[in-house]
Amino acid sequence: MPNAVRELQVDLGDRSYPIFIGDGLLGSMDLTPYVAGSQIMIVTNETVAPLYLEQAKACFSGKAVDSVVLPDGEEYKDWQTLNLVFDALLKKRHTRKTTLVALGGGVVGDMTGFAAASYQRGVPFIQIPTTLLSQVDSSVGGKTGINHPLGKNMIGAFHQPEVVLIDTNSLKTLPPREVSAGLAEVIKYGLIRDTEFLAWLELEMDRLIGLSPDSLVEAIYRSCACKADVVARDEREGGLRAILNLGHTFGHAIETFAGYGNWLHGEAVGTGMVMAADLSLREGMISGADLARARELVARAGLPLLPPAEMTPDHFMDLMAVDKKNIDGALRLVLLRALGDAFVTADASPENLAATLGAFCQGAPD
Amino acid sequence: MPNAVRELQVDLGDRSYPIFIGDGLLGSMDLTPYVAGSQIMIVTNETVAPLYLEQAKACFSGKAVDSVVLPDGEEYKDWQTLNLVFDALLKKRHTRKTTLVALGGGVVGDMTGFAAASYQRGVPFIQIPTTLLSQVDSSVGGKTGINHPLGKNMIGAFHQPEVVLIDTNSLKTLPPREVSAGLAEVIKYGLIRDTEFLAWLELEMDRLIGLSPDSLVEAIYRSCACKADVVARDEREGGLRAILNLGHTFGHAIETFAGYGNWLHGEAVGTGMVMAADLSLREGMISGADLARARELVARAGLPLLPPAEMTPDHFMDLMAVDKKNIDGALRLVLLRALGDAFVTADASPENLAATLGAFCQGAPD
Known part of the structure; x- marks a missing residue:
């Protein structure tokens, strides 16, 4: 039973x-x-x-x-x-x-x-x-x-x-790589809406990787509850729902560059979330300690922290320009006003974005 | 203008x-x-x-x-x-x-x-x-x-x-044959819900065939209004909407028998409506004069009154058995309680149905 x-x-x-x-x-x-x-x-x-x-x-x-x-x-x-x-x-x-x-x-x-x-x-x-x-x-x-x-x-x-x-x-x-890929989306819910869940994940990450049933049930329950709350407020994707795409704009660029299937979606989202957190820091919204927490959790989930070694800032800019979330040519990104508080913006400074891309594409996330 | x-x-x-x-x-x-x-x-x-x-x-x-x-x-x-x-x-x-x-x-x-x-x-x-x-x-x-x-x-x-x-x-x-086929559905709205419209059609049929704009605008308006009223009451096809299929069960059998494209959908529906009216008469619901009115209007619209000469009652029974409106194997038909009052039934007497099929398949609709 x-x-x-x-x-x-x-x-x-x-x-x-x-x-x-x-x-x-x-x-x-x-x-x-x-x-x-x-x-x-x-x-x-x-x-x-x-x-x-x-x-x-x-x-x-x-x-x-x-x-x-x-x-x-x-x-x-x-x-x-x-x-x-x-x-x-x-x-x-x-x-x-x-x-x-x-x-x-x-x-x-x-x-x-x-x-x-x-x-x-x-x-x-x-x-x-x-x-x-x-x-x-x-x-x-x-x-x-x-x-x-x-x-x-x-x-x-x-x-x-x-x-x-x-x-x-x-x-x-499930292959362990796919468990990690799923955990990327779990971490995402903590980062965009729920600092309490984020703290819980920091405590439970090893048990999640070890497939402890009780921890998995709780993590899945809270993830679904978070998504359900966002979707109930915005069923047809008018506005709020876009925060569910934290890390996805960078991530889609990575997936496309790598060729679909070479990077799992969740792996690309994991790296993409760290990049979004890095840009949020450069935009003056979160602290270096916040970024470190996000990166640490992504790393403990067994996810990559850097895009493919061959990828340049130009690759990112070209691939992100065709993202379907863009409106009238402006690049729209999900950033973190704070841990647990994501929002969508078309106003990220081009200099800060270039700095984030430069940092990650040189293989040094800081 | x-x-x-x-x-x-x-x-x-x-x-x-x-x-x-x-x-x-x-x-x-x-x-x-x-x-x-x-x-x-x-x-x-x-x-x-x-x-x-x-x-x-x-x-x-x-x-x-x-x-x-x-x-x-x-x-x-x-x-x-x-x-x-x-x-x-x-x-x-x-x-x-x-x-x-x-x-x-x-x-x-x-x-x-x-x-x-x-x-x-x-x-x-x-x-x-x-x-x-x-x-x-x-x-x-x-x-x-x-x-x-x-x-x-x-x-x-x-x-x-x-x-x-x-x-x-x-x-x-539009080819005249397709005008007639469209008029079959126009007549249908009169037969299922609107005796006043039916009487108007009897007055206006020659002008409709002659493509008089004023008559066409009125006929289309009243047809759409009738269908809109039915659909508004039953948007997802739970019940009432089924009356829009008057003549369609017989008609689909004719279309399938003839091979799609040989009989236009409206032509088959025209014949099918006369057959449904004939069965309604045999079921004791409408009068011989009512049936004659329906048949006359279908004829004046330039529509066929009889199924293909090669078609037998067995052809009809086989083809109607697979109709998707049937539930649990019972043949569901739209019949006329009176002119302007259609309803769905699975209770038509098999003898009366056989008599209708026999009459039409022998080339004599009465």
Whole structure:
């Protein structure tokens, strides 16, 4: 039996839903109360299926459960692969009363969510994220979608799940590099909104890296709660939600430079957050001690502190100029007014930005 | 200058929008008040572009207007063609502040609407329907989507436009067969909800066939108003909205049997409505005089009264069994409790249904 289960309600009016977080939930928790019809289509990938598909099916006993297994990898987050889901739904004659279930990481979650948003103009779906990154990021926010050859996540929808089940036990099969990448987003929530959580993370980081269930449940709960609070205030990305992108503008530049897949998203965000903190210091907003705390936590999570050695300030400037958050050509960055207080600005001084890029690109973060 | 313009407000809370109906609106009406950003992408097809693209561009003076011209035909209502829209948007660097414009018939409207629902997780769009069918049908309801090889309209979204502009002048270039097909849906609104409109149609049918602008504006206005009223009461297709499918279950069987494109959708619906009225008579709900009125109006609109000569009752039963409106295997039909009063039922007597099919399949509708 699982230990204590934490429940978090994501408050979005008539699209509100609960997130259940615990160790050993997969296979033991009955999810049928969240299924209106009789049909279930579990969407997963070839890596996750052998590990957890049977356990996931056990959450829907009494229902007609079909499954479709996709190839694993961001390079398959495209229309052709999405269409395998539609093929399976139509071949198995799933009606508009069906429920889709995403079992896997962020790619499976994004694709399944978009399939659910689009199949017969919209059917319900359930998220069972199995990576730390997807547990603390995609569980909340309703963003779904696929990539286009000319841009990531360019085609998609906002579509909220009926329920999210997070089993920390599934992290035991996750490569350590991916645990660290997930911790980058966990640290992010502390940095942007919650100094108390930041202090807690400093105490718990070693237990998190060691996959202690109690620490993981708490970290995931507080991360999801932080994101849920931000998203509830700004569901369609008008303003506040942009602070969730702390470290992402620098990070996307790193990911693109390195070629997608060579740096994990969370690794690039980890380095990007340290760069954003460095710029915040140069802008006179946080102290050197604050920057050191941020950098220390990122380092203890096993994340890189510097961009690829070959990357120059010009690479950063070119790659950041095409960021889709920019408006009318002005570079928009998320900076820290203080630890636990992020904001979006287009007014960072070009000299300070150049100094930050120069410092990190020479391999010396100070 | 256009004559009097009729305006209809489609009432959907914060997604409400106006429909403007008039003769000569295209090119003369300024639509920029409905455009939040500076970018416009007009989506049209190779038939409509030479006729109306320049006029449509004139509705957006001062904006950066791009266009993409798709191949014409239901067979192109697929992902590959939809992707031409995404390609154009990304190549021309349209941001999430862009507005899409659908200029054409139902296929262009459905695809453009789905492109707008999905591009960067949703951007606004404007409808300029140029066929009678799309003017009285797709203008209201927010249904968008594409076909899948295993089913029509299986992938899509509900997405409401910012504004709909209907220019009756664009019907002058429409083949007469398509005018008749559009009139089938116009007659439908009279049959399902509005006996006064039905009586008006009996007076005006010759002028409608003759494309009299005043008659067309009135018929389109009342059709859209009827559909808007039904949709406002049932936006996501829970119940009432199903009456909009009068004649469609028989009609879809005819379309599928004939092979899509051989019978126009409206033609099949015309015949289907007469069959539904015939069954309603056999069920003891309407009179023989009522049936004669329905049949007469369908005939005067230039629509066929009988299914293809080769079609048997068994063909109908097989094809109707897979209709997606069926629930738990029961055949659901829209019948007429009286002229102007349609309802959905799964309780039509099998004997009466067999009698209707027998009568129509032998070439004798009585």
